[in-house]
Amino acid sequence: xxxxxxxxxxxxxxxxxxxxxxxxxxxxxxxxxxxxxxxxxxxxxxxxxxxxxxxxxxxxxxxxxxxxxxxxxxxxxxxxxxxxxxxxxxxxxxxxxxxxxxxxxxxxxxxxxxx
Amino acid sequence: xxxxxxxxxxxxxxxxxxxxxxxxxxxxxxxxxxxxxxxxxxxxxxxxxxxxxxxxxxxxxxxxxxxxxxxxxxxxxxxxxxxxxxxxxxxxxxxxxxxxxxxxxxxxx
Numbered sequence: 001x002x003x004x005x006x007x008x009x010x011x012x013x014x015x016x017x018x019x020x021x022x023x024x025x026x027x028x029x030x031x032x033x034x035x036x037x038x039x040x041x042x043x044x045x046x047x048x049x050x051x052x053x054x055x056x057x058x059x060x061x062x063x064x065x066x067x068x069x070x071x072x073x074x075x076x077x078x079x080x081x082x083x084x085x086x087x088x089x090x091x092x093x094x095x096x097x098x099x100x101x102x103x104x105x106x107x108x109x110x111x112x113x114x115x
Numbered sequence: 116x117x118x119x120x121x122x123x124x125x126x127x128x129x130x131x132x133x134x135x136x137x138x139x140x141x142x143x144x145x146x147x148x149x150x151x152x153x154x155x156x157x158x159x160x161x162x163x164x165x166x167x168x169x170x171x172x173x174x175x176x177x178x179x180x181x182x183x184x185x186x187x188x189x190x191x192x193x194x195x196x197x198x199x200x201x202x203x204x205x206x207x208x209x210x211x212x213x214x215x216x217x218x219x220x221x222x223x224x
Binding site for chain 2: 040041042043044045048058090101103104105106107108109
């Protein structure tokens, strides 16, 4: 079944450590996104990529970096984790690079706790 | 600023009808999405409206009024499995989605 996978499912991380959240899609979608979801708040866009080789900043990019070396993979890196980055992280993809008018398909999420 | 408002929580009875409202303010507008999210799971697509009017899809319908900045999701013949959060999201002029905090729908027998 086609879809998006994320790894790890959950992680506890010490503050100051670095970590990469992995995201892979097999739908050959051009656009990919990283969101964080916190209780009482809507999904907030961290970074996005409209096509392989390009990335852009979303609403809350500070403390995060991404790369898009190929169509399928879109890793999210926390260089030096802080407790405020405790959240559930969702990766998503959509068919075209026109962004918001295409349906976004979400991965199962990574629950990250920074202590 | 950009803003999406929807009720935090609603309760309804199995077999009944419920309407979840969403109002939005965005810089530009390129359509409105509704997603369903069960607890601990990923959001899944329900509907997309870009023109005014009602879109019906089985037990679920979604309505849009662009002039009022208003949408609603209508769920008919409620089932226990409809207990979930319903997320409203509007597309702004940069084609990015602005998300509401979600409405938690509780279905009682």
